[in-house]
Amino acid sequence: MLSPEELRHWDRHHVWHAFTQMHEYEPLLIERGEGTWLVDSDGTRYLDGSASMWCAVHGHRHPRLDSALQAQLAKVAHTTNLGLSNPTTVEFARRLAEVAPPGLDRVFFSGDGSSAIETALKMAFQYWLQAAPPRPGRTRFIAIGEAYHGDTLGAIGVGGVDRFTAMFAPLTFEAVRLPSPGGPCPATGRPAPPLGEALANVEQALVSHAGEVAAIIMEPLMQAAAGIYVHPPGFLRGVAELARRHDVLLILDEVAVGFGRTGTMFACQQEDVTPDFLCLAKGLTAGYLPMAATLTTERVWNAFLGSHTDRRTFFHGHTYGGNPLAAAVGIASLDIFRDERTLESLPPKIERLREHATRIAALPHVGAVRQCGLAAGFDLVADKASGTAYPWQERRGMRACLAARSHGALLRPLGDVVVAWPPLSITLEELDHLLAATAAGIRAVTEV
Ligand SMILES: Cc1ncc(COP(=O)(O)O)c(C=O)c1O
Known part of the structure; x- marks a missing residue:
């Protein structure tokens, strides 16, 4: 010892x-x-x-989380989800679809929040390549200033916390970045735009980059790592409406705010928004094991279907995606939310x-x-x-x-x-x- x-x-x-x-x-x-x-x-x-x-x-050592993990361990610790499945992961996907906003029935598992974001970015890009008619020019993302979406290169590309990421700019792509309505920009001291101006900025970006934008990505209600930047009520709903009107996809990053932090299970439920992609991690397994999920819609799923010879497959994956230990504890966490009325x-x-x-x-x-x-x-x-x-x-x-x-x-x-x-x-x-x-x-x- x-x-x-x-x-x-x-x-x-x-x-x-x-x-x-x-x-x-x-x-x-x-x-x-x-x-x-x-x-x-x-x-x-x-x-x-x-x-x-x-x-x-749910804090640490919750007896139900501990015993769910032990019960799964008695069955199997890990099996791949590359073309294989296991009962626990299937059940977890189903339970997630039940608690998520309606329409997000398709669940892609990965290992951490950054991977959930990479998944959504790549799926959104590939979606437009395979949409009818295909729109290969849609290669850009609109992101919010001071956003934090993780530390992998794609996530940095749409992130905006410059003190962490500016030096890596040469390695990644450049998003169309808009000032956050959640807080004054510490770099410039510029005050946050009020709601109307913030939404006008989004619309302006959609118009000036028409035909180029695959998706808008944002943290709903609150930008956590930026410094708890709280958006004005209506911003999320306004962005969702603009995305729909301009026919671009909406990626919501609920890695930090998902699972109760804002008072509802998911932040987007407070403004009645169903995104095209909902990215989850952290609270997904109540912090017990690394796991993330990117939930998406029938519309996106369908664009990836076909014979393998069509090459519409999503060629992307993470070794531990769908890990059954993590899934078991995720199911138990949802049970606790329900039974303890969290x-x-x-x-x-x-x-x-x-x-x-x-x-x-x-x-x-x-x-x-x-x-x-x-x-x-x-x-x-x-x-x-x-x-x-x-x-x-x-x-x-x-x-x-x-x-x-x-x-x-x-x-x-x-x-x-x-x-x-x-x-x-x-x-x-x-x-x-x-x-x-x-x-x-x-x-x-x-x-x-
Ligand atoms: C909003 C948000 N997105 C993505 C991430 C990245 O998650 P991970 O650290 O699990 O890769 C974080 C991490 O804090 C986050 O707060």
């Missing part, structure tokens, strides 16, 4: 952590999870304030988060505060009156989250936006604790 000190040493030496400057990295080893709590190798307990990167919708339990929690957010907004170095469902982002600012940002090199957001650890919460910032994104299963008392720790972390690094 390795000591925590040995593990920390090996961690520093061998493990290259995502989005982490390894030269400055300080290991924290999480050994166990219990409900909303995580426990480190020294036995210290923390509330999981990021739901383990927006995944653990969505019905959310309104008081969302309200309690709003009360805390209002209090935190009054802190002297908190600028804008944005909330969507059970997620909130707090902008840390050097000067509240003018909204002037701190120099990014000072890493105030990261330091606030590190300071919150000594108050019993693990948080993950987005630049200088401190984010609260707890498991949906959090209790009101735990929410009080989490937001008290959030406020304490912010004060510790802004009021010195």
Whole structure:
């Protein structure tokens, strides 16, 4: 048995952590999870304030998720879905189609959120090649500024968080990018366009790129990684109507917001929108195993049918797509949503988060505060009156989250936006604790 000190040493030496400057990295080893709590190798307990990167919708070690996994393990851990199937994956696809907006009956499984996006982009492109009549000129995508759709090259092509992706621009394609109506652009300081202008921008792009656009891609209601940018009500519906009117496909990325985060099972249900592609991951398996899904319609599916000699097949796949262990836990997660009435339990929690957010907004170095469902982002600012940002090199957001650890919460910032994104299963008392720790972390690094 390795000591925590040995593990920390090996961690520093061998493990290259995502989005982490390894030269400055300080290991924290999480050994166990219990409900909303995580426990480190020294036995210290923390509330999981990021739901383990927006995944653990029911918290950790839920008995029904654990036993679904064990039951599937007693049958088979993995079989390929390249031309083969298994009962658990079939059942999961059916259950997803039941809870998704009507018409999204065809489910393509992959391994993570970025892969769900790649799948949708390639399917949309190939759809137009095989549509009647074919429209091979449709090679471009309209995307929203500050969008985050993952880190693979296609996902970067439609992404807009430049601090992560700008250097990779030569490796990928360029989307038609429109300013986000969810937040002021931090790079230019330009304010977010109001709803009418944002929709006019979309229409203008559709007109000036007529015949070139395969699809519009967006995160519905809230752009999460941008810094919890909340769109004005009606934006999603407006974009969906424009997509239909101009006959381009709509890809909704619900990798972050799907599975209850905004208060409904899927964010698009709040504006009664059924996209052509719905991309899911993270909460799909309640964070237990990597799995993603791209749901699509009969119209898209039909364009890919024919004899193999027609070469209409979707030549795309991921080794672990449809993995039965992941599917088993995904089914159990949907059962929990139904039996524990997870969505019905959310309104008081969302309200309690709003009360805390209002209090935190009054802190002297908190600028804008944005909330969507059970997620909130707090902008840390050097000067509240003018909204002037701190120099990014000072890493105030990261330091606030590190300071919150000594108050019993693990948080993950987005630049200088401190984010609260707890498991949906959090209790009101735990929410009080989490937001008290959030406020304490912010004060510790802004009021010195
Ligand atoms: C909206 C959105 N899309 C896609 C992704 C990429 O998912 P993954 O990290 O599983 O590839 C993320 C990840 O945070 C996301 O928030």
